Amino acid sequence: MQVTETLSEGLKRELKIVVPAADLDSRLSARLEELKGQVRLNGFRPGKVPTAHLRRLYGKSAMAEIVQNILNETARKTLEERGERAAMQPSFALPEDEAEAGEVLDGKKDLSYTMTYEVLPSFELGDFAGIKIDRPIAEVTDEEVDAEVAKLARDSADFATKDGAAENGDRVTISYVGKIDGEPFEGGADENGQVTIGSGRFIPGFEDQLIGAKVGEERVLNVTFPENYGAKHLAGKAATFDVTVKDVAAPVAATVDDEWAKKFGLESLEKLRETMREQMQGQLGSATRTKIKRQLLDKLDELHSFELPPTMVEQEFENVWNQVTQDLQRSGRTFEDENTTEEAAKADYRKIAERRVRLGLVLSEIGEGAKIQVTDEELQRALVDRIRQFPGQEKEVYEFYRSNPEALASLRAPIFEEKVVDHVLGLADITDRTVSREELLKDEEEGQASA
Incomplete structure (x- = not known):
């Protein structure tokens, strides 16, 4: 097999690869020998079908399978030998001429094709240890719990x-x-x-x-x-x-007492108040987490600037843009209603896509350096949580994720990200600041609207 680099421009790579016909024919012969013991044809005893007959019947389909295996093997081995990591799955350009493709499948002609891919950029991590983080913290007050209990009494009257x-x-x-x-x-x-x-x-x-x-x-x-x-x-x-x-x-009007609390499966009013306080505090904790994570990502983004794989950016932009346009359609609004134009909005969301790709690569590099892993138990819990979102379709959803590596990776990615964020926060210089519940949630709403 001969590999020749035909393009090396930025992160883009293109290789011309030639696999000799003799190599293809050797692989085909080995595959047909395997088939001898597997196929059952009328007029032939098991294992006694002539190879020439098998070649006529199964030669092209077996060769197509061999070519696909060669593409996968070549991509993996070539990247290993070149010490490169592909940003996404390489693409292949095979012979388009029908006659030439037929000769390749018949084992009479060398297989010549191109492999195109983008490499992940090499970059130095910025000094993220000791990043300063302002952590707003709000505590649930007795008055807020009282108000929530009163609201529950009204809503359940x-x-x-x-x-x-x-x-x-x-x-x-x-x-x-x-x-x-x-x-x-x-x-x-x-x-x-x-x-x-x-x-x-x-x-x-x-x-x-x-x-x-x-x-x-x-x-x-x-x-x-x-x-x-x-x-x-x-x-x-x-x-x-x-x-x-x-x-x-x-x-x-409900009598707010222990008997009333039992309507909600709790033994006493005090236990109900405790449960509500925990839920409210959990909401505040999530808001705090979101705030400090945003600060952290902002600072990591400021620390890093490097070339991004164009295809990764384009794919991320398409994901973001599709979500934006779907949201506008559902709400019946236009870009003009949002005081912008489609062109300006695309420019803004492309910057968001670039930021996401850049931060994804930075977090991946940090996680790899810190040897952070997602355990099988963590992935299994995420899969179970996902399956629960589709009652009545549990088996189908499970099979989808089991047979789709990319879908399973989409469950692993947010777990990995949160673990890396926790790792960096553990090294950060965090200053706690007490704020009111209203201020914390108001800031959070404004942050989401801005995003």
Whole structure:
């Protein structure tokens, strides 16, 4: 086999590879010998089928299999010998001429093809030990727990039918038919819809127009669907709802005590408060983690500048851009609504893609140097968590990941990233700063909006 470099430009490489016909024929002969003991043909005893006959029947398919194996072997061995790491799977350009390809498959002509790939860049890691990190910390107060318990009591309140008109906070049972331009629309009717006035769960203006309604009363409600409404055929359109009130029920104030707490599977009110505090503190902890991770990634990005594999950047950009455009379509918004243009947005998101690729390579280099590994147990837990997201399809999802190395790698990558981040944070100079819950979560919301 002869390997000749035809391109070395930046991170791009192209090699011309020639595999002699004699080598191909030798491999084919060995493969046909294997097939002798496997195939069953009428008129021949097992293992006694002439090789020439096998070559006529299976020669081309066996040679196609051999060529594929050669491509894989060549890629692996060539990269090892050259001391290079491919950024992505190499691509191959095989003979396009049908006659030439046929001669190769018949073992009569050398296999000549090109292998194109991009190498991972070599770079020096910046001095990340001792990076200064500001860690905002918020503690859940008793007053916040009290407020959350009170909210739970309101949200889980029982209702009792009452006489008189509906008020804010009441639950109204109605039958209704929605119409646009006087014609009923699909999904706009219900015989026993329940609306809690003030919950904000219906179209803006719908609940307010039920205030003062009584059992047996008929009303026509006038509303306008939001511009970003999920059903595109309704978004932004004016509609009417013909409503008949069937029941008005007022919330029954819950007695917040141990008995009430048992409704939620907890033995006492104190245990309920403890559980809620833990959940709220966990939320704050996640917000803190996100904040310091963003700081860390920002600083690592500042420390490193090197050439990036173009194909990796392009693939990452496509992933980001597809998500952006899908989000805009779902919300019914445009780039103009976001005070930008498609061209400007593409430029911004390409920078984000470059940052992601650069940080991915930096984190990988740090993790490799620190010998950080994702254990089989960690990967198995991630797989189980993923499978649980698809109830009823557990077997199919498991088989998909088991037979798809790239999909399995997508589960391993975030675990590896978090472990590397933990490693770097362990070396960082972290200063704790106490903030309020509102400040911590507000900052987090702003950070997500900015991202």
